[in-house]
Amino acid sequence: MTTRHLVDPAVLPALEAFPSLRATRESLPAMRATMDAVMAAVAVPVLPVAPQEVHIPSPEGHQVRAILLRPEGLAGAVPAILHIHGGAYIIGAPEMSVPELAETAQQLGVAILSVDYRLAPEHPFPAGIEDCYTALGHLHDNAAALGIDPSRIAVMGESAGGGLAASLALLARDRGEYALAFQLLDAPMMDDRTCVRPRNPVTGEFIFAPEDNHFGWSCLLNAEPGGPDVSPYAAAARATQLEGLPPTLIATGALDLFLDENVDYAMRLIAAGVAVELHIYPGCPHGYVIAADAPVSKRALADKRAALRRGLAI
Secondary structure, eight states, X not given: OOOGGGSOTTTHHHHHHSOOOOOOTTTHHHHXXXXXXXXXXXXXXXXXXXXXXXXXXXXXXXXXXXXXXOOTTOOSOEEEEEEEOOSTTTSOOGGGGHHHHHXXXXXXXXXXXXXXXXXXXXXXXXXXXXXXXXXXXXXXXXXXXXXXXXXXXXXXXXXXXXXXXXXHHHHHHHHOSSOOSEEEEESOOOOGGGGTSOOOTTSSOSSSOHHHHXXXXXXXXXXXXXXXXXXXXTSGGGOSOOTTOOOEEEEEETTOTTHHHHHHHHHHHHHTTOOEEEEEETXXXXXXXXXXXXXXXXXXXXXXXXXXXXXXXX
16 A cells, blocks of 8 residues: 555655665665765755764773764853764764754754764674763763763654664663753654564555665664564663653654554653653654655754753753
8 A cells, every 4th residue: 555645745755756775784885885975975054063073982992983063152061962863773874964963053052972883783782772872971971071061961863863862761771870861762763573563554655664674673683573582772662661761752753664663652651750742743754854845844853953952951
């Protein structure tokens, strides 16, 4: 069944022009090379927010690369956001998000650190989440030097980055070392069991299909998705105890493959006493924000920035 007639007309042309991932282990290197070339050609907005590359020592002995964005002229200790990019756990880099992040940092007056976590399948779970935890520790441990307020640090991510953000909030709560004030989960890829459950008939046609989801999870887990012993730090929806997590925004599209898992997680957070704001954008499949000029994309971006303002008391 096609859902083309359900898609917001303002986003449909961009979606139809954008191919689905359809990655394989054989095609993955070429896909990454193509994405690197595209990212290198992306113009960063002319703003007083110069991206700075940083390298953070990890407990495992390697360096975690990240991009720091801190607007010029900020005084005192400002809020900070740890950003985690998307890409099905197998592709992507911070550079793909720098233009939007630079504008967010400038508009909100915050510092943003976007982490270049290790990718699967070369580095399956727990490599990526541990890199994100290392980056969170960098913000806390160097708060004075970075000019940030450690009591106002949020995590946010989109797609696989949203899944990592949700898992990081669980890991930070359970380890008890670093606090988070807020989590923003943008269409998070957070439940491997979506690969084995009956499919919602109106989700998953555009951008990110069920086959892509299965491939991404199998790479991350180094196993077939849907098994009995998957860690919540790999797939946050596996968590059974959600109490004590930070206030949350979950945003997703009504046609997104992740719709059901995102709504279920929001409802369980609410039942656990977590303050939750849930946005479901009608007519929107996964990745609809590539239609940046569409009214719904502009509204979603404004909603996310407004939520960050509230969550970080800006």
